[in-house]
Amino acid sequence: MGRGIAFKKKEGDFVDQTLIEKQFSLTNNEILPKFAELLSEIPLSVISVSEIIINQAKSQLDGKLQDSIYISLTDHIHFAIERHKQGFDIPNGFLWEIKKLYNKEFKIGLFALETIKQRLNVILPEDEAGFITFHIINAQLNDTMPNIVTMTKIMREILNIVKYHFKFEYDEDSLTYQRFVTHLKFFSQRILNNNFVASQDISLYEIVKEKYHQAYLCTKRIDLHLIQQYAHPLTDDESLYLTIHIERLRNELQIMAVSE
Template sequence: MKIHKILNNNVIVTLGNKGQERIITGRGIGFKKKEGDLVDQALIEKQFSLINKEIIPRFTELLSEIPLEVITVSEIIINRAKTELNQKLQESIYITLTDHIHFAIERHKQGFNIPNGFLWEIKKLYANEFKIGEFALDVIKQRLNIQLPEDEAGFITFHIINAQLNDTMSNIVAMTKIIREILNIVKYYFKFEYDEESLTYQRFITHLKFFSHRILNDNFTTTHDPALWDMIKQNYQQAYLCTKRIDLHLINQYGHALTEDESLYLTIHIERLRNELQNIAQTA
């Protein structure tokens, strides 16, 4: 395997059998080397073979600018997220998260930490992703000896969600706001407190996450079944009326009226929550 490009002392680029670029990191792997030299296999620490060719130039540029220790930390966090969430993440996270962590560290060294106004919502609405954010702070502390504030765990959580949904960061923030608003409507309509540990609640949060994502991206498909919708309205009347209230809110705040498919699935999730909490109240 020969060196195709040298980005810095710790990062080089090689070419695969089909001409695809492979980015290799390792301490000193590019030191006193030139293009065409053989790669010292013993120095290889990480290899990146990105499928998305559009992000390769930006990623290679980033690797040439950021310390190897930060790159390693970022990859540890990304691998943990893939394992714990059991989801494929967009390759762009290698750029966005690595860049964010590097910038956050530099800001912190200068005594400039940015407060996260959505930290409470992030903890409540994206509990599994936030655990990765907390893990990230631990890894940064252990490997870089830098203790970032808890607000940064929230920002890292946003990057993970962004990589799940392939959306913009501003949309992720807007999604969080929509989810919070819908949860409050349901909560005050039925006058109950959520059991945030219940599977039903977690399923509702997951549904709202993808639901709000579709609202912000105008991405909807219709599989309307009139008979099923009529049955849902008849049998789940209170949940349906709550859904109508959500519909009115979304029209007023976002100019988005629920489709019948959206209303149907929201009503089903709300009914499950209502039943579960009602049963808990009756047995208490």
């Protein structure tokens, strides 16, 4: 990339090396052939927009994004634009959950829609911000798209169990809530991949169970739900961490209620 690098140039011409400001490369040998195929099928303008969105995601989110996002997101955006032009927009059934559970990533999705609007003159519906969010989550966790959807469902179910057990409303802007959601994201991924956290120190679990008894009872309700729906009984360590997170939420919301 560089200002004026292709001015008055046609295919086959040499590039003036002094105009080059940035160079981009992929080092994943599995991705390269697929990306080369993508380059031959998708307009460069769409690829450039996708790259802007990915850079924004990298700058705003913690952790590394898998190189596969260069293919999955670019392909999705191209297909979404083509569908939109044909009047065939797909509703996102998880849009409400995505907004609530993946706040940072959803902001990237909204940034993507605005970038597409400004650079490609295409106005995509908000549902597409949700689908783009899924692609970003997928690149963060290196998981499959169906798993990301199911993870979102598990997170929603657990949040609802906690909410109705204590009969409170979440403060979704609080750090405690955001930490709980982050914990649930990786916790639900372990459930789908059948990765059980082995218990280490049972004495700490017994202390927490006794000290935070109300939160522990809520954890047991979650345990029963996960056994019935996903055949995943909680280990003592998983129960320990869930109980601590739930107690923090309960305590924070009690303090807020008193202050009001």
